[in-house]
Amino acid sequence: MVKCEESSMPSDPGRIDLTRLAARWRSEAEWASVDSALDAEPEPSELNTLNSSGLFHFVSPDKMSVRYVASQHHGHDVGVVQANYPAPTKRTAYYFEMTVKNAGEKGQCSIGFTTEGFKMRRQPGWEASSCGYHGDDGYLYRGQGKGEPFGPTFTSGDKIGAGINYVSQEFFFTKNGNIVGSFPKEIKGVLYPTIAVHSQNEELTVNFGKEPFAFDFEAYIYEEKLKLQLVAEKAQLQSGLTHWIVRSYLLHYGYQDTLESFENASEVNSSSAQVNGFGGQLEYALNHRKVLRQFINSGDIDSAFQKLREWYPSVVQDDNSVVCFLLHSQRFIEHIRRGELEAAVIYGRAHLAKYxxxxxxxxxxxxxxxxxxxxxxxxxxxxxxxxxxxxEFVADAINSAVLATNPNLKDQEGCMISCLEKLLRQLTVCTLERRSLADDDQGEAFFLHRDLNCQSRLA
Structure with missing residues (x-):
């Protein structure tokens, strides 16, 4: 990807902010890495053999199973163990499951979430800042020794799941693929998936997602996102607003043919575009910008240079400008595309060496x-x-430079990015800020490329 020093947009139309423009055309892999960097978190993958009560031994070498081997005398003889990492928070929801391989003598096993400093010889839910669903009575425990009726008991062969919904800010538990119930997530901070055994021969195996869940967690996530989409669709917008936003995008980048097809297919009257604030300066040189984009996208850089000298000489009068550099670079690249290595070397020496x-x-x-x-x-x-x-990147630079020659231009920075892109960037920033302030920095933020890819997969 193109990188250069940050600079403000000067009045000279030939000098484009290369860094900001380049950000529009990262590859899908680069966008994925951006999203991953913003939301990167380690995920639970095994049970923590070090930070535990020790009242069990690990049945499997992969650290996914435990069995109670102690003698139960009182409430502190619990074999409790957390996952090796806390539950990830920067997503729609998190979920894990356990299989009760053996309910033992009393079936006092449990599943839930606990904080990092949890007392490791107590059942999840018996201490503050923890919650747990218990098998012997089916009760829910939320930070105190006294439980409350919640769901059915569970025993040998049952698959029990525990999850956190970061959208609704709720915990939920499942049994054999069905939701048992949910309740408000009142615990703040980092939470660890936790299981516990408490009577002779109780044995549990956990699944952090390496194997298919009994509960259809993917469908659950889909339904949660669909709820958010339905809420968004119910929002009242000014009549024709979305039409004008899309129209402004097509105008901004000079997609004249697409614009005409869009207008013909639309039921919105385009005559009020100027009134709504999306016409005027964006219609400037529309046909010229369309032609220039076509030349560049077809690899005909010489024709693009010729038309710029004819129509907008100020854009290419400084041969050291970003516009000239990009055009010369693209002309060199086109030689490489066609396998014309000798011509590329000759052109590079004549036109690129000076940069x-x-x-x-x-x-x-x-x-x-x-x-x-x-x-x-x-x-x-x-x-x-x-x-x-x-x-496309080069075509966008030329498009911005031509827009900057408009004598009636009011917002020079508006040459760099369309109204639609400004709105999407603002949406990303706002969701990140909302997550940080309102939801204890939990939940999935909005990233356009990730959401578009998700929607295409769902379709």
Whole structure:
């Protein structure tokens, strides 16, 4: 991806903020890495053999099973063990299950969530900042020794699950694939998946997601997201607002043909576009911007240069500008695309060498020149330059530069990004801020590329 030093947008239309523009055209893998970096969390994968009561031994070497081997004399003789990591929080929900392989003498096993400093010889739910669903009585315990009726008891062969819904801020428990019940999540902070055994020969095996759950957790997540979508769909918007937002996006990037098809298929009257604030300056040079984009997307950089000199000479008058650098770089890339290595070398020496010491262009310049080093450049680490997205990136830069030549331009930064993209970025920031302030930094934030990929899979 293109990287350069951050700079503000100057008045010269040939000088585009390369960093901000490049952010629009990361590959899907790069967007996935951005989302992962923002929401990266370790996940529980096994039981913690070190931080435990020790009143059991581990049946399996994979640290997924425990069996009670102590002698039960009082309430502190509990074999309790937490997962090796706390439940992840930056998602819609978290869930794990246990299988009761043997209910033992009294069936006093349990499942739930506890905090990091939980007393490791007490049942989950018997102490503050913990909760647990207990098998011998089917009671729910929420931070005190006295439980409350909740669900059925469970015994040998049953699969019991425990989850946290970060959207509704609730805990929930399941039995053999069915939800038993839910209740408000009143415990703050980091919580560990926890299981406990409390009578002779009780044996439990946990599943942190490596094996299919008895409960259809994926369907549960889908339903929760569908609820959020239905809430959003009920929101009242100004009549025709979404039409004008989409229209402004097409106008901004010069997609004239798509705009005409959109207008023809729409029932909204386009004559009020100016009144709604999405017309005017974005319609500037629409046909010229369309033609320039077509030239660049087809790899005809010479024609793009020619038209810019004819229509907007100020954009290319400074050969050291970002616009000229991008066009020269793309012309070099097109030679590589066609396998014209000798022509690429000649063109690079004539038009790209002068940018070598310009720090603002250093990353893209280096990647562009590196294309010559590979026998199959499309399979290399700089192969992204041969993708159609790179042409789009250059076309966007030219589009922004042309928009900046509008003498009636009121918002010069508006040349860089459309109203639709501003709204989506604002939505991302707001959901992150809301999660941080209102929900103890828990729950899934909105990321456009991830949500679009999720919706395509669901469809």
């Amino acid at each position: 070598y010491n310009n720090k603002a262009f250093n990353s893209l310049w280096t990647d562009t020149a590196a294309l010559l080093a590979y026998g199959k450049p499309s399979d290399s680490s700089v192969g992204y330059l041969l993708d159609s997205r790179q042409r």
